[in-house]
Every structure is written in C-alpha cells, then in structure tokens.
Amino acid sequence: MDDMTHVAILLAKATPGLPIIGTAAGRAKVLGYDPLALSGMPLSLLCPLRQPDGRPSAETLDEVLAQVQLAGALSLPWSLQTRTGETRPHELHLTLTERDGETQVAVCLVDVSRMQFAEVLNQAKNELLEMVATGQPLTPVLNRLTALIESPFDGLYCTVLLLDLEGRRVRVGAGPRMPAGYMQALEGAEIGPTAGSCGTAMFDDRLVIVDNIATHPLWTHYRDLALPYGFKACWSAPIHGPSQTVIGSFAMYYREVRRPTPEELAALNAATHLAGIAIDQERRAEERRRAEQWLEEQVNKRTRELLAAQDELVNSRKLAALGQLLSGIAHELNTPLGNALLSASALHASSAGLAERMADGVPLKRQELVNWVAQTRTGTELIEQNVDRALRLVSRFKQLTEGSGRAVRSRFDLREAVLQAWARVRTHLDVERVRLSCELPEGFMLNGYADVLQQVLEQLLENACVHAFREQGGQIRVTARRTAGDRLTLEVRDDGAGMPAADLARAFEPFFSTTFGQGGSGLGLFVAHSLVQGMLGGNLELDSQPGKGTTARLELQLQADAALALAA
Numbered sequence: 001m002d003d004m005t006h007v008a009i010l011l012a013k014a015t016p017g018l019p020i021i022g023t024a025a026g027r028a029k030v031l032g033y034d035p036l037a038l039s040g041m042p043l044s045l046l047c048p049l050r051q052p053d054g055r056p057s058a059e060t061l062d063e064v065l066a067q068v069q070l071a072g073a074l075s076l077p078w079s080l081q082t083r084t085g086e087t088r089p090h091e092l093h094l095t096l097t098e099r100d101g102e103t104q105v106a107v108c109l110v111d112v113s114r115m116q117f118a119e120v121l122n123q124a125k126n127e128l129l130e131m132v133a134t135g136q137p138l139t140p141v142l143n144r145l146t147a148l149i150e151s152p153f154d155g156l157y158c159t160v161l162l163l164d165l166e167g168r169r170v171r172v173g174a175g176p177r178m179p180a181g182y183m184q185a186l187e188g189a190e191i192g193p194t195a196g197s198c199g200t201a202m203f204d205d206r207l208v209i210v211d212n213i214a215t216h217p218l219w220t221h222y223r224d225l226a227l228p229y230g231f232k233a234c235w236s237a238p239i240h241g242p243s244q245t246v247i248g249s250f251a252m253y254y255r256e257v258r259r260p261t262p263e264e265l266a267a268l269n270a271a272t273h274l275a276g277i278a279i280d281q282e283r284r285a286e287e288r289r290r291a292e293q294w295l296e297e298q299v300n301k302r303t304r305e306l307l308a309a310q311d312e313l314v315n316s317r318k319l320a321a322l323g324q325l326l327s328g329i330a331h332e333l334n335t336p337l338g339n340a341l342l343s344a345s346a347l348h349a350s351s352a353g354l355a356e357r358m359a360d361g362v363p364l365k366r367q368e369l370v371n372w373v374a375q376t377r378t379g380t381e382l383i384e385q386n387v388d389r390a391l392r393l394v395s396r397f398k399q400l401t402e403g404s405g406r407a408v409r410s411r412f413d414l415r416e417a418v419l420q421a422w423a424r425v426r427t428h429l430d431v432e433r434v435r436l437s438c439e440l441p442e443g444f445m446l447n448g449y450a451d452v453l454q455q456v457l458e459q460l461l462e463n464a465c466v467h468a469f470r471e472q473g474g475q476i477r478v479t480a481r482r483t484a485g486d487r488l489t490l491e492v493r494d495d496g497a498g499m500p501a502a503d504l505a506r507a508f509e510p511f512f513s514t515t516f517g518q519g520g521s522g523l524g525l526f527v528a529h530s531l532v533q534g535m536l537g538g539n540l541e542l543d544s545q546p547g548k549g550t551t552a553r554l555e556l557q558l559q560a561d562a563a564l565a566l567a568a
C-alpha cells in the first residue's frame with residue numbers, strides 16, 4: 001500500500017469547498033495522489049458521493065465543519081475514496097486553528113482499513129480453529145475457510161487443493177464458488193515446474209504469482225482450461241504439514257489481470273496456515289481410524305481363532321469377552337487422546353501466529369493478549385480433562401488385569417473392610433452430604449481376598465455417591481445376612497434417585513455410563529461385577545426404581561466359622 005496511514009492536511013477557512021492548502025505526508029502518496037496534486041483540491045473530492053450510512057458526503061461535511069467551529073475539535077469515522085475509486089474506512093480528527101490571521105482546519109486522516117482487515121482475519125482464524133478442535137469434517141472446514149478469505153475482497157475466488165500421499169497428484173479439497181467443471185478437471189492432475197500456479201507452487205514449494213494467465217509460461221498447458229471460465233490472474237501458495245512437507249495449496253483467482261495487494265498476501269498466508277492445521281488433523285484422524293480398524297481386525301481375528309479352538313480352551317468365553325474389552329478400550333482411549341491432541345495443535349498454531357507477529361515487530365494489542373491467554377487456559381484445561389479421563393480408563397483396566405496377580409487370601413474383619421472402603425471414597429469425592437450407616441457386627445471375620453472385596457465395596461459406595469445423590473444428600477446403609485447354603489448376602493442400599501429400567505439393564509456393560517463428560521468412564525460397575533464373579537466366586541445384582549433408591553446385592557460363599565459367627 002503506497003498511502004500513508006496517518007495524513008495531516010490544512011483547509012483554508014472552515015468550509016469543504018475551499019482547497020487543501022498543505023499536507024504533512026512527506027513524499028508518500030495520499031489515497032493514490034501525490035501530495036502536491038492535492039494542493040487546491042476541495043476536501044469533498046476525496047470523498048465518495050455518499051457515506052456508508054447513506055448520507056451525502058458533501059452536505060455532511062458542511063455540518064461536520066460547522067460543528068468544529070463551535071467545538072474547536074471533533075473526531076469521527078469517515079469514508080474516503082482513492083484515486084482509483086476504492087472506498088476506504090478512515091478516522092477524521094479535525095482541529096480548528098488559526099494561521100496568519102485566517103481561520104483554518106487541520107484534518108488528520110487515519111486509514112483504519114488494515115486494522116479492520118486484521119480484526120476480520122483474526123476472527124476467521126478463531127472460527128476455523130474452533131471447527132478443527134471440535135472435530136468438524138475436513139470438507140466443511142475448507143469450504144468455510146475459502147468463504148472467510150473471499151468475503152473481504154470483491155471478485156475473489158479461492159480453492160484448496162490437496163496433494164496425495166505420494167506427493168505427485170492433485171486432489172480437490174474445496175472451491176465452492178468455483179465452476180464445477182474446472183474443479184473436476186483438476187482432480188488427478190500431476191504437479192510440476194510448469195503446472196499452473198497451484199501445481200508449480202506445490203512442486204517448487206514456493207509462492208507463485210501470475211498476473212496474466214493468458215501470457216504467463218507457467219500456464220501454457222492450463223490456460224485453455226482457465227480462460228473459458230473468465231479467470232485471468234491467479235496466485236497460489238503451498239500448504240505445509242507439521243514437518244514442513246507440502247500437503248496442498250491455497251489459490252486466489254480473479255477475472256481481471258492484476259497483482260495481489262498486501263492484504264491479499266496476508267490473507268493467503270493465514271489461509272495456508274489454517275488449511276495446514278485442518279488437513280493435518282484430518283490425516284491424523286484417518287491414521288487413528290486405520291489404526292483402530294486394524295486393532296479391531298486383529299482382535300476379531302484372534303477372537304475367531306480362540307472360538308475355533310474352544311474345545312481346547314476351557315475359558316473361551318472369558319477370552320472372547322477380553323477381546324471385546326480390548327476393542328472398547330482402544331475406542332474409548334482414542335476419543336480423549338484425540339481431543340487432547342487437537343487442543344494441543346490449536347494451542348501450537350495460536351502461539352506460532354503470535355510469535356511470528358512478535359518476530360516481525362508487529363505491536364500486539366492488549367485484547368489480543370487477553371484473547372490468547374483465554375484460549376490457552378481453555379485449551380490446557382481441555383487437555384488436562386481428556387488426559388485425566390484416559391488415565392482413569394487405564395487404571396480401571398489395570399484393576400482387571402492385575403487384580404488376580406496381586407491378591408492374597410487372608411482373614412479380615414468385614415466391618416473394617418467396609419469402613420476402609422468408605423474412607424478411600426471420601427479422599428477423592430465430596431461426600432459431606434452423604435451419611436454411611438454400617439450395620440455390621442464387630443469382629444465378623446471372613447477368609448478371602450480382602451483387597452478385592454474392599455475394591456468392590458469402594459466402587460459400589462462411589463457409584464451411590466456420584467449417581468444417587470447428584471443434587472441432594474442422603475444415606476447409604478450397609479447390611480449383611482446369612483442365606484441358604486452358607487452364603488453371605490451383603491447389601492449396599494441408598495435412598496437416592498434410583499435408576500430407570502433401561503439404565504438398570506445395562507449397568508454392568510463395559511463403557512456404559514450416564515455421566516460421560518462429567519468424569520464417568522463406564523467401567524466401574526463392570527470391573528466390580530467381573531471381580532465378584534471371578535476372584536470372589538460370587539454374584540452381584542442391582543435392584544432399583546426411579547425415586548426409590550438403589551440396592552447393590554453382593555452374594556459370597558461363607559467359610560464354616562464365618563457362617564456360625566453371623567448366625568450367632
């Protein structure tokens with residue numbers, strides 16, 4: 001841009017029809033005019049016929065100068081017109097002054113078009129990064145990107161082309177305003193040193209500016225494709241992945257012979273950066289989907305092999321269930337880790353953009369720093385939440401795989417085991433509003449796996465605190481009784497919200513939870529049920545109705561001395 005951002009001029013007297021008698025713009029042009037050419041020109045000739053609100057510029061300028069005579073100074077938004085007819089937003093700062101006994105008005109013109117453009121571009125960046133972070137599909141993201149870049153410029157058409165994994169041929173990414181026939185013709189085209197603007201930009205890994213497609217040698221083999229659609233100028237920049245490898249191109253087309261403005265080049269640079277983030281995230285997601293599919297295929301293959309050899313495997317049903325669990329673990333871990341990766345990538349992109357501006361010496365506004373701090377805080381919180389969720393999933397899984405190896409049979413007090421489980425729940429949950437009533441006799445001793453039973457009790461107590469008493473307090477009662485066949489029935493009963501029949505039927509399914517997104521993993525009751533049936537050789541059931549609380553009923557085989565003690 002050859003115009004000064006700040007220009008001071010003097011008007012003879014205080015009327016818009018009288019000429020400009022001086023400027024303070026140095027040798028730079030003012031709205032496309034040489035400073036000397038402005039001398040003698042009425043200020044009204046630098047204005048469009050009407051302002052953006054519809055008011056006639058000349059009449060409104062009369063009113064503005066009249067106000068300056070009364071107030072002495074005035075500032076207001078104003079539109080001015082360049083020598084080529086382009087309207088640009090400005091700020092006018094007018095001050096009444098006197099020179100050689102003559103009343104004059106000093107006018108400072110401040111071009112705010114770049115600041116407005118920078119704000120629009122920053123809003124576009126935030127919108128696109130949010131779409132990427134929330135997992136929107138690539139095509140809508142790229143379509144929105146082209147629309148946001150096109151909106152500030154009249155007559156601009158944008159495209160995004162992708163480079164295949166072999167780095168040789170073009171795949172169409174986006175270009176919603178482009179003719180469909182033109183985009184179809186680009187599909188599968190091979191890049192090279194004279195393959196138009198986009199193919200050359202990807203092949204040479206450089207910015208390619210073509211101001212006249214009809215005569216430029218880079219378009220020798222493609223001009224017959226572009227010219228029938230009216231395209232006469234095109235500039236393209238390569239899109240890079242994280243390792244700086246070329247993964248595509250972003251192009252700007254015009255139906256007139258011309259070169260890019262600084263604003264268009266800035267928009268092109270921002271567009272390639274954002275497109276790189278979106279394309280890279282899509283590729284990463286595709287890699288995760290392939291890995292998940294491969295893992296699922298391997299699990300299914302192994303499961304089929306195990307089922308085929310079921311005559312030789314005593315525990316084939318458990319192994320098949322383990323295969324299903326592994327598939328579920330892979331799927332559930334993919335979600336929080338993928339979200340954490342997206343947030344980390346978005347933070348990296350935001351920080352990189354800020355660092356580039358600082359390196360270029362561009363002053364940062366306070367609001368930009370405030371926005372960056374807020375985005376960083378939100379992103380890191382999202383990463384922490386998702387990594388914490390993944391760690392809890394792994395912890396639940398380890399409870400299944402390591403429980404049998406570490407458990408030791410011992411003689412223990414049942415009441416003490418319940419109280420210790422409750423103490424562990426209180427260390428990581430707010431249970432002040434929940435009362436525990438342990439109605440077990442003291443000195444009731446059991447022979448078995450104390451740690452495993454305590455782990456099951458902890459899960460049952462935690463489940464009651466989290467699900468039964470979400471908004472109010474209540475009571476949990478733990479009771480025990482002897483049943484037929486020297487069996488112990490241990491009940492954990494709450495007076496909370498209860499469970500609907502549909503949830504009750506799925507309570508022991510792996511990864512079923514009514515509190516996903518609030519810390520629930522869907523593995524708690526599944527692990528408890530598996531430990532009871534496996535390690536403890538018992539059975540776990542739930543009995544519940546909405547509004548009438550929930551009872552977890554645990555049945556275990558008693559040793560003879562324990563059965564006698566309970567009966568006494």
